[in-house]
Amino acid sequence: MKNISTFLLLLLILSISLFSACTNSYKPAIGNEDDIIVIADSLLYLEIEAEMLHVFERVIYTPQPENLFNMKRENLENLNNLKNRKNIIFLGTLDSDDNISNYIKNALDSSVTKLVKNDEEFFFNKNDLWAKDQLVMFITANSIDELKKNILKGNEELLYSFRKISNSRLFSKLYNPQYENKKIEAELLSKYNWSMYIQPAVELAISDLANNFVWLRSGRNTPVERWVFVHWIESANAKYLNNDSLINIRNKVTKKYFTIAQDSICVDISFGMSKPMVSKVNFNEHYALMSQGFWKFSDKSGGGPFISYSYLDENTGRFYMIDASIYAPKYYKKKLIQQADVILTSFRTSDELSEERKVEILDGLD
Numbered sequence: 001m002k003n004i005s006t007f008l009l010l011l012l013i014l015s016i017s018l019f020s021a022c023t024n025s026y027k028p029a030i031g032n033e034d035d036i037i038v039i040a041d042s043l044l045y046l047e048i049e050a051e052m053l054h055v056f057e058r059v060i061y062t063p064q065p066e067n068l069f070n071m072k073r074e075n076l077e078n079l080n081n082l083k084n085r086k087n088i089i090f091l092g093t094l095d096s097d098d099n100i101s102n103y104i105k106n107a108l109d110s111s112v113t114k115l116v117k118n119d120e121e122f123f124f125n126k127n128d129l130w131a132k133d134q135l136v137m138f139i140t141a142n143s144i145d146e147l148k149k150n151i152l153k154g155n156e157e158l159l160y161s162f163r164k165i166s167n168s169r170l171f172s173k174l175y176n177p178q179y180e181n182k183k184i185e186a187e188l189l190s191k192y193n194w195s196m197y198i199q200p201a202v203e204l205a206i207s208d209l210a211n212n213f214v215w216l217r218s219g220r221n222t223p224v225e226r227w228v229f230v231h232w233i234e235s236a237n238a239k240y241l242n243n244d245s246l247i248n249i250r251n252k253v254t255k256k257y258f259t260i261a262q263d264s265i266c267v268d269i270s271f272g273m274s275k276p277m278v279s280k281v282n283f284n285e286h287y288a289l290m291s292q293g294f295w296k297f298s299d300k301s302g303g304g305p306f307i308s309y310s311y312l313d314e315n316t317g318r319f320y321m322i323d324a325s326i327y328a329p330k331y332y333k334k335k336l337i338q339q340a341d342v343i344l345t346s347f348r349t350s351d352e353l354s355e356e357r358k359v360e361i362l363d364g365l366d
Contacts, residue, residue, distance in 0.1 A: 029086040029131035033166055034334075037082050038073045040091035041098035044144070045073050048091070051148045055155040056162070060277070061294050062305040062326075062333035069162060076100050083130035086169070087162055090138045093147055104140050116140055122150040125161055133172075135165040156279045163341075171342045174199070182364030188214065189350060189361050193316075194230070197346035202228075206257060215257060224328040226340055229253065229321075230347070236319030238312055243278050246291055246310055249321060254295070267325075270296040270303055284345065284352065286311040292337075295325055302329060305337045309344055315351050322347050 031037075036056055038045065045052075057067045071089075074082060076099050082088065092101030094116060105113065108124075115121040122141045129136040137158075141147035151158065174197075181198035189195040191209065199218065206215035212232045219225040231253050233240065240249065251268045258267035269276060276293030283290070288311035296303035308323040324340035326333050350358065 026128065026132045027084065029084055029134040031085040031087070032070075033086065033169065033338075034067070034069050035085070036069050036071045036087040036089060036162065037085050038071050038089045038091055039076055039079065039082070039100055040073055040089075041096070041100050042073070042075075044092065044096060044098060044101070047144050048148055048151070051151045052091075055151060055158055058159065058277075060292060060305065060334065060337075062337065063294060063303065064332060066332065066334040068159065068334075076103060084134075085131075086134055087165075088134070088136045090136070090140075092140050093144055094140060094142050096144075101140070104138055107138065108140075117142060119146065119150075122147065122154065123158060123161075127165065133165070133169045135162060137161060156281070160279070160281055167338070167342045167345060170338060171346070174339065174342060175346075182361060184216070184364075185361050186364030189353075189358065190365060192230075193350040194320075195348060195350075195353070195361055196230075196322075197343060199343075208257075211256075213253065213257065223330060224336065225326070226336070227258070227325045227327070228340065228343060229257070229323050231321045231323075233319040235317050236312060240319045241289055241310065241312060243276075243289075243291075246278070246289060246308070246321070247276070249310075250291075250308060250323065253321070260297070265301070266298050267295050268298060269306075270294045272296070281309070283309045283311050284348065286313065302327065304328065305333055307337055307341050307344065309347075313349060316349065320347075 038052065052071060056069045056071055059065045059067060069087070090100065090104050092098065092104045094101070094105060094113070108116070112124070119142070123137055123139045126136045128134055139147070139151070141150050179200045181200055181202055184198045184202065184204050185195045187204065191207070192214065198216065202216050202218045203220070204214070205217040206213065208214070212234070214230045216228040217225070231249070239245065247269055254267040259265065270293070276291045279290045281288050281290045288309050291308040291310070293306060294303055295306050304326045306323060306325040308321060310319070310321045312319050322344050324337070324344055326336045326340060328336060353361070
């Protein structure tokens with residue numbers, strides 16, 4: 001992840017002169033959740049479009065191919081009509097003289113420009129610049145070639161920025177404390193020292209203390225099912241944080257617990273359409289690996305998408321795998337897997353919960 005000190009990060013935020021626009025009324029940002037408005041010169045964008053498509057319109061298989069985001073290039077002249085959109089990118093270079101590159105150069109303080117010139121930083125985020133729950137990203141470099149290199153090199157950080165804000169917006173819609181299933185949340189916290197947001201329709205399908213496994217299931221025998229599991233290994237170390245290990249652990253778990261037809265059919269990871277994508281991410285302030293791919297029944301009768309976060313909790317020495325799968329054969333599933341992703345990121349260990357929150361959750365045992 002980006003290695004910027006708190007002081008420098010604050011300097012970057014304060015140094016963009018356009019941020020004075022934050023005095024606006026902060027109406028909620030509008031637009032499709034997966035649309036990104038890219039404000040860039042047409043000729044510059046033509047040169048760098050392939051790299052931008054590679055990062056932001058990455059295809060996931062659900063099993064239908066779906067883009068994570070959809071980009072739309074716009075001209076600077078249309079900015080006033082676009083300031084209320086959820087996701088915006090300004091794209092330009094320091095050596096270009098087009099109006100958008102000049103706009104970016106005028107927006108950056110000299111100290112920030114120096115970081116770009118030294119190839120130390122190339123993108124800067126600002127939340128709520130012109131609207132509530134909005135992300136505006138400035139992407140720039142000394143030249144087109146340098147910008148292409150940086151976009152490809154920093155693709156995970158760029159994509160993560162928009163996925164994070166999108167998940168935050170979605171969670172605010174999903175979370176409803178009035179209907180929170182505190183009984184299950186309290187059981188998980190008291191028995192396992194962790195908890196997560198549990199929606200009303202979720203059932204605690206399996207709680208296996210001996211094998212450190214919990215299965216949370218919703219939509220049983222309906223057209224849309226969601227399976228969330230949490231598995232952990234005590235006294236673990238960083239050796240588990242590699243692609244092969246994650247695949248082996250997940251397959252071992254699902255083959256044991258996700259079975260049908262008198263245990264003759266199980267679930268495992270599919271490599272038929274694409275390999276699981278593995279990215280380094282910040283999961284609740286932990287270094288983690290996010291895996292996203294496709295699962296299948298062992299008899300090939302069906303399957304669906306999954307998303308998984310794995311990390312080593314240094315406070316407890318536990319290795320955690322927090323995983324969600326979707327089974328919805330007749331539906332497009334990108335939005336469904338994003339909703340599951342949001343639920344996963346609500347996971348917190350006991351150490352990460354305030355005393356007030358722990359008391360609030362444990363009241364569900366009464």
